[in-house]
Amino acid sequence: MHASPLRVIVIGGVAGGMSAATRLRRLNETALITVLERGPYVSFANCGLPYHLSGTVGRDDLLLHTPDSLQARFNLDARVHHEALQIDRAARTVTGRQTLTGEPFTLPYDRLILSPGAHAVRPPIPGIERAFPLRTVPDLDRLKAAVDTAGPHVVVIGAGFIGVEAAENLRAAGRHVTLLEAGPQVLPPLDPELAALVHQELDRQGVHVATGAAVTRVTDTHVHLHSGACLPADVVVLAAGVRPSDQLARDAGLDVATGGGILVNDHLQTSDPLIYAVGDAILTRDALDQPAFVPLAWGANRQGRVAADHLMGRPASYGPHPATAIARIFTLTAGSTGLNERQVRAAGLTPTVIHTHPASHAGYYPGAQGLHLKLVFDAATGRIYGAQAVGGDGTDKRLDVLATALHAGVRADDLADLPLAYAPPYGSAKDPVNMLGYVAQNVMDGLTRPLQWHEALSSGRQLIDVRSADEYRRGHLPGAVNIPLDTLREQAPHLAPRVLVYCQVGQRGHTAALLLNQLGVDACTLSGGYLTWQAGQASLTPAAHP
Amino acid sequence: MHASPLRVIVIGGVAGGMSAATRLRRLNETALITVLERGPYVSFANCGLPYHLSGTVGRDDLLLHTPDSLQARFNLDARVHHEALQIDRAARTVTGRQTLTGEPFTLPYDRLILSPGAHAVRPPIPGIERAFPLRTVPDLDRLKAAVDTAGPHVVVIGAGFIGVEAAENLRAAGRHVTLLEAGPQVLPPLDPELAALVHQELDRQGVHVATGAAVTRVTDTHVHLHSGACLPADVVVLAAGVRPSDQLARDAGLDVATGGGILVNDHLQTSDPLIYAVGDAILTRDALDQPAFVPLAWGANRQGRVAADHLMGRPASYGPHPATAIARIFTLTAGSTGLNERQVRAAGLTPTVIHTHPASHAGYYPGAQGLHLKLVFDAATGRIYGAQAVGGDGTDKRLDVLATALHAGVRADDLADLPLAYAPPYGSAKDPVNMLGYVAQNVMDGLTRPLQWHEALSSGRQLIDVRSADEYRRGHLPGAVNIPLDTLREQAPHLAPRVLVYCQVGQRGHTAALLLNQLGVDACTLSGGYLTWQAGQASLTPAAHP
Numbered sequence A, B: 001m002h003a004s005p006l007r008v009i010v011i012g013g014v015a016g017g018m019s020a021a022t023r024l025r026r027l028n029e030t031a032l033i034t035v036l037e038r039g040p041y042v043s044f045a046n047c048g049l050p051y052h053l054s055g056t057v058g059r060d061d062l063l064l065h066t067p068d069s070l071q072a073r074f075n076l077d078a079r080v081h082h083e084a085l086q087i088d089r090a091a092r093t094v095t096g097r098q099t100l101t102g103e104p105f106t107l108p109y110d111r112l113i114l115s116p117g118a119h120a121v122r123p124p125i126p127g128i129e130r131a132f133p134l135r136t137v138p139d140l141d142r143l144k145a146a147v148d149t150a151g152p153h154v155v156v157i158g159a160g161f162i163g164v165e166a167a168e169n170l171r172a173a174g175r176h177v178t179l180l181e182a183g184p185q186v187l188p189p190l191d192p193e194l195a196a197l198v199h200q201e202l203d204r205q206g207v208h209v210a211t212g213a214a215v216t217r218v219t220d221t222h223v224h225l226h227s228g229a230c231l232p233a234d235v236v237v238l239a240a241g242v243r244p245s246d247q248l249a250r251d252a253g254l255d256v257a258t259g260g261g262i263l264v265n266d267h268l269q270t271s272d273p274l275i276y277a278v279g280d281a282i283l284t285r286d287a288l289d290q291p292a293f294v295p296l297a298w299g300a301n302r303q304g305r306v307a308a309d310h311l312m313g314r315p316a317s318y319g320p321h322p323a324t325a326i327a328r329i330f331t332l333t334a335g336s337t338g339l340n341e342r343q344v345r346a347a348g349l350t351p352t353v354i355h356t357h358p359a360s361h362a363g364y365y366p367g368a369q370g371l372h373l374k375l376v377f378d379a380a381t382g383r384i385y386g387a388q389a390v391g392g393d394g395t396d397k398r399l400d401v402l403a404t405a406l407h408a409g410v411r412a413d414d415l416a417d418l419p420l421a422y423a424p425p426y427g428s429a430k431d432p433v434n435m436l437g438y439v440a441q442n443v444m445d446g447l448t449r450p451l452q453w454h455e456a457l458s459s460g461r462q463l464i465d466v467r468s469a470d471e472y473r474r475g476h477l478p479g480a481v482n483i484p485l486d487t488l489r490e491q492a493p494h495l496a497p498r499v500l501v502y503c504q505v506g507q508r509g510h511t512a513a514l515l516l517n518q519l520g521v522d523a524c525t526l527s528g529g530y531l532t533w534q535a536g537q538a539s540l541t542p543a544a545h546p
Ligand SMILES: Cc1cc2nc3c(=O)[nH]c(=O)nc-3n(C[C@H](O)[C@H](O)[C@H](O)COP(=O)(O)OP(=O)(O)OC[C@H]3O[C@@H](n4cnc5c(N)ncnc54)[C@H](O)[C@@H]3O)c2cc1C
Pocket: A011, A012, A013, A014, A015, A016, A017, A036, A037, A038, A039, A046, A047, A048, A049, A050, A082, A083, A084, A085, A115, A116, A117, A118, A134, A135, A136, A162, A245, A248, A278, A279, A280, A281, A294, A295, A296, A297, A298, A300, A326, B422, B423, B424
């Protein structure tokens, strides 16, 4: 009577894999859906793992489903301790073994969905075996047991999002934490002058951060650096980046990028149309339509659903997406969407950059916190390449609005037109995102010519600080003269013909420059003012090596 | 040598007027810019006025600029106590009087910008003269003096945003507050089932709210209602709506809408191209391109800048915009963007509606708060008409993302694709806005057929509550049988042929309905589940009259 039921195997039972399996079930009640998960848990909250180190999140709360609950609700056959070892595409089978018993299995499929995730990079450093990665619940259990029983000194290798989150939570748990980063800055998705703000916050909160810190050796008690320094390390955390887990796909002869990552089409099919792949194991495309490795949960969840839909004959696809990442670092929130300045330049483009430092909400309403925004765009077309945000309350909101605008193709100057909600506790009548639009518009129209922090001292222009005498006294650019904005008109005739005006954040500098330009002085502004300049300087200062 | 400087007069020296004046100055250093302001203050924070009633915002903090500071910084001639009384378009003059001395003045202009704002509606009720409006700093001073010296009973007439904010702050100041609304609900920009949540919060916080409460008489000590009730009222606040202040324009023969509001083109020029008008005094166009009266600060600020730009020959315009409004109500945030269901129906369209009740961030991370979202869209095209949000932390973020999406023309189903930032303290791997996209997509694809709360009991379908036995016991739809989702497969053969499945928020109901439909049962879901149904019921219960 009926055709025999569709047999689907999903490899990897967490974000991408389980999202695919549940959606598949909703679309097809009769399919035989088997989920193979190597580890002891399915559907756990990877992103919550670091927060258990501080006790913020309970261990049980990390487990969102069990094979039993998935069976009851979705009639899924979710098999933990089942590792897939080989795909036979001709025979349409997956072969593997039960990891506890060693028992082999072979399962036939009509369709296969790969969501094996990524694995921690373990750099070839003597002694690195002792370092704990943090990818799974067993990883967490091992790390936590070590932290709970060993001495107080923890060294975290790698200052990406996961390393920074681990450092924060271990510090909250009272440990002496050193965060080592081989690269020049923390949080590589940010540009250096924004990363510097995060670095400062880590310092303030008692996390010892060292950038440009190459680990040469890990001993039973210490971590040795190329600088010769040697850090006590009762526990070492490995967070030096991740790589797509593409070996299974590679072995099966599926197309895989040379640098790693399963290649898929817009429907998330691999080079074998019966096999889909999603999540951290694949390459997707960024907003410039370049290949991108984005090991984040949003994509894994989204792609799992798209794959399930397409597998069931629905017209689903996953096109180019800006990547949006965020993390909390103690009192700060830091995140980015799309490409940063470095990435845009690496793509051979010449972006325009603006910095602002608005308040999270109307200044007259209590509790406003400082935000630091950076917009990277093309001044000729208005196309937004990316944005970054660091700050207090409301940082995540601005980042999400910018991610939405970027994805929807809103132009930089049209950010001024977004009808954002305003009441005093939430924002300003010109929201910080609108203000980015105003500033961008002024640049696009040629009304203002902002120099960047790293161009200020070499601009050959007279430096004019238009802040108050008090602000100037507390710190200023070397060589700058102080002419408060409200007295600038009368001083205009006495200025050099070419000047750079700056204030604290860029706003008074803007008014100053427009005024001077009309009075016959060639005036540029300093994007983001003294605050961005300071942060930029901080990003240049090599971190004191431990 | 030079042409004589451009003479610009701005009428109204606050949000729209002063935004125009400052931008104008930045674009034109030589123009003679005169700002006429009837009241004693310019550039004050209207939106902060209610918060001074509780002492949250200091009185001085409300004053962002003075004529002196505007003179120093922007070389503006800002004249307080100067009321414009007449525009002579032929002579290009504005005539008025100094309000303290009564001295008349006449000033010539080349261009004129009107930003006279709106004024409080004073319904023709005997004794209403005693009610205090809250539009300006002198209004605030009078109201505050009364509140500080009179007895504890305050009656606020009108439960729009300003009335609700006034009620909140007076309650925080320890007053006995009654909030009266002639219409059927608080906060008219919301649909009733969302307004009910705000109503409940006001109740919980000790504000006595009465809807459908028509005031018939105000005496020296009481407020009398049509119901016969009589409320002690030591102080009465007038917040029964506002009207565009368009008399000056009307008298000058400019085009004004019959129902009120100066008419302008896309460049914000009135029917006299030398005269611009912005802010609360004008009509703009909503997202359906219908005339709209949007007395909010965002528009006034934006329009002020557009008018200044266009006046200076720049290609600026102000097209159709969704209105976005927000307010804090004690622990809740409530807001809307675009049109609500009522407005869409009034425009002759048949919208599709979905409700969700997500958590502000990942459920496993502490501190997640409940949100209530409503999306109003066209199921055939995916066009979003509007959205509403009520809830705790993160409500304003989702509203701004939705406002951005709406303005950028993102389709309802494409909300699933917005690359929103996820880390446990901020959101979920499928953000609430993404989830709206998923739910919308299911409706657009015909996968689910959600009924609305008001259709549930009359649907003629068997009502099936798929929540746990415990949840069912705490309250359910009349006549519903309880079949927890995880046991539904086995019960499917015993169900009526046509059923309505529901859960707490709609999510389990969705899985249930897809499952049943494939097992041969015709199943609809209940949008927003039991929570929306409950809120809908609450919106029907006439508020206990005082
Ligand atoms: C500590 C940590 C914090 C994070 N924080 C965030 C965050 O805040 N925000 C964010 O967006 N993202 C975060 N991520 C990333 C996010 O968790 C991943 O992007 C997402 O889980 C990827 O989904 P996936 O399905 O591709 O892989 P995973 O969710 O990792 O699932 C892959 C599963 O496949 C299994 N598997 C692999 N190979 C086999 C095989 N051969 N046979 C059987 N099973 C196999 C693995 O055991 C694993 O359980 C974090 C990740 C970690 C580790």
